[in-house]
Amino acid sequence: MTRETFLAALAAWVARILFKTLRLSVVDHDGFLSNPLAAPSIITFWHNRIPAIAVGFLRKYHHRHRKGVVVLTSPSKDGDILSGVMARLGMGSVRGSSSRRGSTALRELSAKLEAGYDLAITPDGPRGPKYCLGPGVVFLAQKTGAPILPLHARYHHAFRLKTWDSFPIPFPFSRVDIILDPSITIDPSLLDLEPERLKLEQILKTNAQHFDDPS
Secondary structure, three states: OOHHHHHHHHHHHHHHHHHHHOEEEEEEOOOOOOOOOOOOOEEEOOHHHHHHHHHHHHHHOOOOOOOOEEEEEOOOHHHHHHHHHHHHOOOEEEEOOOOOOHHHHHHHHHHHHHOOOEEEEOOOOOOOOOOOOOOHHHHHHHHHOOOEEEEEEEEOOEEEOOOOOOOEEEOOOOEEEEEEOOOEOOOOOOOOOHHHHHHHHHHHHHHHHHHOOOO
């Protein structure tokens, strides 16, 4: 067993125990969770919201109605660990980033959407800058026609690691709030995607900065 495999197994075991203790509140403005026939979506959230999407997936995502979630993870050692954790929590993965395997990852993500899978993408991962959205999500949405589903999360009590995005680990028995905004579709005829990128970045950034405030 490699170091990455061991750490992934350990992290997934701890996560499952921790997530069972959390008090979860979900507000779905899009109707995504209540509509089993909704088209595959690109669920988009900041890197430091990964624990929230994981607990939301385990608690609220209806496997019997939807094909599953595929997470974009980096092709690094850290990505090996995250990919292993997600696999143990029931999610698939595609490996890639803007600097490595970018075009290949886009093709693989497009194929996953076409096959009926939802995607989960952190547009400021894996190494930031924090709350800066790259162009890949908007480009993928336009290319595939899939809607972008902005997700926001607030940790009421969490320990924050000394990482580039102050990655949080929610305390046991604390509360996590998740909000799903109405989905966004990208006009396939647009030639300049920068205004759409800026709009999505602002939606995610405004809510993140608000939710980062103490309860």
